[in-house]
Every structure is written in C-alpha cells, then in structure tokens.
Amino acid sequence: ACVQAPSAEGGCSPGCRDVSYDAWCGVAHGCTRKLGMKICGFLQKNNNLEEKISSFKERSSKDLLDNSDRDSRFRRTETDFSNLFARDLLPAKNGEEPTMQFLLEVVDILTNYVRKTFDRSTKVLDFHHPHQLLEGMEGFNLELSDQPESLEQILVDCRDTLKYGVRTGHPRFFNQLSTGLDIIGLAGEWLTSTANTNMFTYEIAPVFVLMEQLTLKKMREIIGWPDGEGDGIFSPGGAISNMYSVMTARYKFFPDVKTKGMTAAHRLVLFTSEHVSLIHHYSIKKASAALGFGTENLILLSTDERGRVIPADLEAKVIDAKARGCVPMFVNATAGSTVYGAFDPIHEIADIWLICDTFSWRAKGAWGGGLLMSRKHRHKLSGVERANSVTWNPHKMMGVPLQCSAILVRERGVLSGCNSMCAGYLFQPDKQYDVSYDTGDKAIQCGRHVDIFKFWLMWKAKGTIGFEHHIDKCLDLSHYLYTKIRDREGYQMVFEGEPQHTNVCFWYLPPGIRDMPDGQERRDRLHKVAPKIKALMMESGTTMVGYQPQGDKVNFFRMVISNPAATRSDIDFLTDEIERLGHDL
Template sequence: MTSINVDKYKLSDKTARLTAKDIIPMIQSSDSAETREFLQKVSELLIDYVNIQNDRKEKILDFHHPEDMKKLLKLDVPAEAVTLQQLLKDCAITLKYQVKTGHPHFFNQLSCGLDVVSMAGEWLTATANTNMFTYEIAPVFILMENVVLTKMREIIGWNGGDSILAPGGSIANLYAFLAARHRMFPDYKEHGARALPGELVMFTSDQSHYSIKSCAAVCGLGTDNCVMVPSDENGRMIPTELERLILERKSRGQIPFFVNATAGTTVIGAFDPINAIADISEKYNCWFHIDAAWGGGLLLSKKYRHPRLSGVERADSVTWNPHKLMGALLQCSTIHFKQDGLLISCNQMSAEYLFMTDKLYDISYDTGDKVIQCGRHNDVFKLWLQWRSKGTEGFSKHMDHLMELTEHQVRRIKQQSDKFHLIMEPECTNVSFWYIPRRLRGVPHDARKEQELGKICPIIKSRMMQTGTLMVAYQPDDRRPNFFRSIISSIAVTEADVDFMLSEIDRLGQDL
C-alpha cells in the first residue's frame, strides 16, 4: 500500500514555522525561497497522489461515517493563522480521506478518471487565475475557447453558429431553454410573461436528466408544463408518444415550443431517436435541443457515432460535456447553437462598466455579455491542452477503447450468467445488471426474484465502501428495483479491471 503519509511532507525548520504572511504575495519578492519550498512540497504531495490513484493495490477510499470523519479532520476556521507546515498537513490529510475518483476500479460516476495532461492544464488555469468575460483580461484563453468551440460545432455538423463553456450541463441546458424562448418570443426579455400569447409547454423523455424539468421550474413555466414523454423498454423516447402529447397540449390551447432529446441518459445510457424527434419538432415549430452531456463524446468516434447520434446536426442546440466521456477534468461543459447571435441577443445587458463599445480591440471577442453569470472560470485550457495531447484521431481511439471495454464487460457478464443478469444491451458505457448470489442461482427470473436482487445491491455497495476496493453505483428506475450501473469513462481502465469489478462483486455478495 502507498497511502498518503501525512507526516512525510516536511518543510525546513525555518519555513515550517512561517505563515502565509511570510510568502508571496505578502512579501515583495520576485523569487522567495520560502514560497518556492512551500509550493514544491505541495507539488510533491500532488504528484504522489497522482501515482497513488493509479495503484490498483491502493484503496479507493478510507470510509468513515460523517461524525467519525469530523473527529479525524481539523475543519475549524481559526482566529489566528496556522503555520505553513500545518497547511501542508491539511492538504495531505484532505487527500488521504478523499475518494480516489481516478482509481481504475472507480466505476461510480459519469465523470471519473484522471487525465494527467488535462490536470496539468487545470494547474496552469488556477495559477493564471483570470476571468473569462473579456478579451482584455484573458486574451489567450478567449482565443483558445473560440478555436475549440468552433471545432466542436464542426464535429456536430454545423458551419457557423455560436457556443459557450458553461458551469455544468444543467446550466448548459438552461442556456438552450432561454435561447429557445427568446427566438420565439423576443419581447419576453423586456416584458416578461405578458409578452407571451399563451401558456408555453416543453417536452422531454421520462428518462431525461432532471435539469430539463428544472428549466421549467426556474424559468416560470412550472413543472406541470414540462411534459414527460414515455420511453420504450430500452429507455429511448417514443416519437409517436411525443407527437400525441404535443397534439394533446395544443388542444388545450397551450403552445409547444421546446423539445429535448437525450443522447446518453444518465442511468441507462440510452440515445433517443434523433431524426424521428427532429421531424416532429420541425412539424410543430418547436426548438429542438439535444442533451448530449454524457453521450456527446461519441461524436468523435467514427465507429460508434452512428446510429446513436445520426441527425445531431438537425438540432438547434446541443449540450456536450467533455468532462464526462472525454475525460477532461471537472468541470468542462459546453452548449452549442446552430444560429449565431442568439446568445448575445438573449442575454446581453450592456453593462457599460465592463462591456464598453469603444475598446481598442474587436469587442466581438468579449464573451461576458453573452452569458447569465458574468464571471466565468477558465474551463477551456485543460480541454485545449488535452486535445493537443491526443489529436482528434487520438480522441476517436479513446472513445472506441471505452466502448470496446464495455463490450468486453457485456461478454463477461453473459459468460457468467449464473452470477450476473444483464438487464439490457448498452448503447453507451453504462452497463445495467444484477448480481445473483448463490441462494438465488437457478431460481426462475421473475418479479419476485428481481425484488430480492434489488435488496442485495445496497448491501454489496456498503461492503465495497467499507473495504475500499471498488465503487459501482446502484439505483432503481421506474421499471425495476435497485440494480447496478457501472460506468467506464476512465482511460486507465483495462479488461483486467473490468474482470476485477465482476469478481469483486461476486466475492462481496455470494453469501447474501
């Protein structure tokens, strides 16, 4: 085991006793030896942690219940400054008890793994510590963002358009909603609800991310006017049901204006039928948004893009999160629009103290007036650097590798059909399955057995966390009780790691 040794990172006696007032920027120096020593020790700790995360013999987590964890950590905010040595210890103990999401046996979230180049980009970003609202203060990063987002729109299949990096996929979806309403009812920006000729209604799959429904709540439609369209047994929206529900709401005098399709649902990884939904959206003059926050990475794959994302270029807007399948560090979320000018028209507030029109450069590069949050973290550099490290072809192979590992997992589950039950063939890297303990092997598969298998999932998960060897998520859905849903989005994962996942679940659960 190579766990973090909290006492390893020792400063010299002199530096150890200092506090933050004794290093840059509190002291005026172009090269403070004490500052350099402190940062080098922090860097040493971080590099050790990178290596530890990739050690398969290392635990994913050292689990403690919240009340016990509070006793292990010093979380108080003191009246007096602590020493630099204590700050180093604080950093080390934080990583000691943090979940190692870059560990090859962490299959728990849509965003996992640790791309070292992307991480290096995040280190630089934190050091540069600039805001992304004007070219004036972020000239290099603004140009990078322009290049990367233009490339992503080209991959979607558009010539032109506009994009922005947003703080998470939920906010990206909100941007799509706002733009859709603005295009159809531009007077809403000034006059609010009285500019609307009637009650607006939107449509999304019953398997979609909750942020779509949240848009209806946040933006004044009300969740009753976010219509949940039934999905088929594989989790895909049923187009005929979408059309039926649009007609039903029109008959009530409501105005359908927004349809969301999901490309990679959170739980099952299902891809809604894009072309069929696009046809219906066009027929009833609805904005067509695709939430590809999870599955968007497959746009880079020649092998797996079609048929999953066929027709994506017909969308009016697309959410795509590189921090998920592409492995960029959190957070890195993008929203793309086919029509240029909507972002600025919808969100512009023309704050003269920030967005003057008489600057010495082309102010079209200022992005702050296109967004609702003003201040924006630099999320592009880590993605730009990662993309350069792989090339587009390398990213394509990366996506193929993740999907091929998923196919390997499905084969291994089928080969061990006495121990595992595959719920459905996956479209993305989500694999949904039950584990079958010894007492239930050979028992016919029916609803009663599924209820028993569902009870087993949380017990196995608790054992995973207590032993620290593995993390795989479980959850119920509207058709079945608890089941395991493993995610492969880390480039570190190998076939042997997938095999370990299944064997470890068997080891932890066979006596249940």
C-alpha cells in the same frame, strides 16, 4: 544535525555546519538559484533515512562520499514549515524562497497522490462516516479558527484532505460519468489556477477567449453545422448548459419574455424522456422550475425497453398539448442517457417536430457528446446537426477534468440576444481592441471561470484521434463486460441487447436468491443487494460502481466506463469483487 529552515535570503540554513551537506548545497546553488533551491529543499527534507540508504545501496556503487558522510547529509529534517505562515509567502518581503519551497512541497504531495491514483495496490477510498470526519481524524480538524495555522499544518491538511477523499482517477473507480485523471488536463488546470483570470473580456483573458472561440467552432464543425457557424459558450456544467438551451429557444420564439416575463407567452410546454431518474430529465426539470415554465409544463415522453423516446408518443403528446391550448416550444432529445446510455432517435424526433409546426427543439449530448469524436460510434447521434442547440460535456466521456461543459447554438445572435444587458462598464465600445471578442454579455454569468484551457491543451496533446481512441477503447471495454456477464451465472441484464453507450446495467443475484420464485419477496431481497454490495465495497475501498432503481425495476448496478486507466483486468476485478462481497447476501 541541522534542523533550521533555509533563511529567507536564499540558500540553505545558515546554521548548517555539515561540510558534505554544505558542499552539496553549494553545488546545488551552482545550478542557478531556482534550481539550487529546489535541490536544497529536497535534500533538506529527507528524514526517512533507512529507506534512502537501502535504496542507495541497491542502486549505486559510485558514491562520491563515504557512507557516514552520506548519513549525516541525509539526516536533515524537513524544511521547517512550523515557523512559517501564509504571511511569510509572496507578496511578503523575502517571500520568494518560502513560496517556492511551499509550492514544491505541495507539488510533492500532489505528484505522490497522482502516482498512487494509478497504482492498483492502493485503495480507491478510505471511507469514513460524516460524524467520524467531523469529530476529527488524527489531528485533521476541519474547524476554522481566528488565528492562522503554520504552513506545516497546512501541508498536513493537504495530505489529509487527499487521504480521506476518493481517488476518482483510480483504474477501479467507475462510480460516475466523470472518471479518470488526465495528466495533460491536470497540468492545464494547474496553469489555469495560476493564471487566475476570468473569461468575460478579451482584455483580461486574451488567449483563453480565443481558445474558447476556436474550440467551440471546431465542436460545431464536428456536430456538422456548415463551416462550424453558430455560437456557444462554456458553462459551469451540463445543467446550466441545458438551461441556456431552453432560454435561447424561448428567446428565439418569444423574445418578449425577456422584458415582460413568462406572462408574455401563454402555456409554453417542454418535452423530454420519461426516464425519471435520468440526469437529462433532472436538469431539464430543474430548468423548467427555475426559468418559470413550471415542472407541470414539462411533458414526459414514453420510452422503449432500451430507454429511447418513442417518436409516436411525442407526436401524440404534441397534438394533445396543442388541443389543450398549450404551445410546444422545446423538445429535448437525449444522446446518451445517464442510466441506460440510450440515444433518442434524433431524426425521427426532428421530423415530427417539423410536421407539428412547433418552434424549437434540440439534442443534448452531455454524456454522449464525446461519441461524435469517434468515426465508429458517431452514427448513434445521427441527426444531431438538425438540432438548434447541443449540450456537450467534455468533462464526461472525454475525460477532461471538471468543470468543462459547452452549449453550442446553431444560429448566431440568439445567445447574446437572450442574455445581453449591455453593461457598459464591462464592454466599453471605446476600447482599443475589437470588443466583439468580449464574451461576458452572452453569458448569464458575469465572472466566468476559465474552463477552456485544459480542454484545448488536451486536444493539442492528443489530437482528435486521441479522443477517438479513448472513446473507442471505453466502448470496447463495456462490450467486454457485457459479453462477459450476459450469460454468466448470477447476472441478469436490465435491458436486452448490446448497450449503445458504455452503460452496462445489471443485477447480481446472490446464490440464495437465484432459485427463488419471481415475486415480491424476491424483488424485495434483490432490491437490497446492490446497496449492500456497494456499502461493502466502500468499506473495503477496493472499487466503486453506481446503482439505482429505475421505474418498477429494483436497484441494479449501472456500470459506466469513461476512465482511461481501466483495463479488462479491472473489469474482471469488479465482477470478482461483486461476487465476493455479494455471495452470502
């Protein structure tokens, strides 16, 4: 049997003596060099003979070749990557062929992974503890060395990296706000990596810069700002978008802070919901610390039982802050909180903010922003058009691959005024094109990853109605879960009433707890149930869902649905699994 790698000059191994194989290769070469090489590669790498033969027998009776010929044809080892190294790939001389072989081999690994991701018979994850992975799993060694590894080892490493990871696109992965694996988005991200450029000037990213501009305008139109006017930028994530939001508000009302620092503006205070474990607070709190406000100057607002800010509390706290000599500068209204999925009452917050004669305010829709695409659900963000800026993360509810987060600003000029440092070497006014398209000067970053293309491509491929359909479907599914468990034995809802978003928060009570009298002992036991079930889930790898405590509420499950692959059967599977794993706790 022929075991040599294809020669670098092109074509199959010169050592091949098998006529049938050569003939096939010849025919393959007839498909143009590129195609032929691909087919050749596929023919060569097949060494899993039995599976092929049985599959062949089932499927085809019109063989061109008799079985023995076919056997020898397929009795090829894989392309021998064990003698190939990174240095043999492009731009190396004669590197084109090994490069194509290598990339196609990687694609084979990736498409297999994609296939398995959507296959409910595969696990969501194959859990190992950190020390296990660090000690090395069956030849998967994470340590880096001075000498290069062969491409064969690199391919093994790719397979192992996926093997020991988590299939975030699996229909039963519900662990995060960002779930699912969108195929168009994936293709878009592959292209983005291949283009490998940077958003800071039109010069080096002409198409992407224009796509960003048009997409941001479209998003502003959907928010409801007249003619989609305003500004915006894609940032590396919701936390950075929120940081932009606070910075633009500060620049708008206290531009001197840019040059003189925070001492130029006395006792500025910010407001956000008290839900201490909510992501919006978390990021606004990080921004308060980073930007020099101080976390003590972030004032927390009381919420109702459903997790929504109480407008009267905002009013009282603004009045109080002013009485103490503080200057209210910013209020964050959350559109879709992380744990409860709560939407703050934007209109009421805006009204109070105006009456109080304070400065800026905003709404944030990192998790809930996607609902703007749904005619059925966008009323939950009613009033969003009154915000000065909006954070909108397409990488959450809209299923765009990570990272994809936008900050949208209603007033033009504030974003660039806030961040512009006039770096001449980047943004030369003597360029031959209209430099107003260069974006670098309005970012806090210099180099900036291309996050727009996958989103633009998904929008093209699905249309606005495609996103709407996805969002409506996710909310329908969460309604299904809610109605299923609301009155089901062993379940207790964390808050009353239909959830506003896809967040369904609940306790599962094992039979042994159900009849216990309310009290500390019951609470203590219940507190341990969700972590235990989660640990068992991860060990068995069947599904994943998040949990957390919230204020005085002990650990509960937070189910969120943003995964386009999820169906009612997966919801049923989740509850069955919780009951199976939790029954004896």
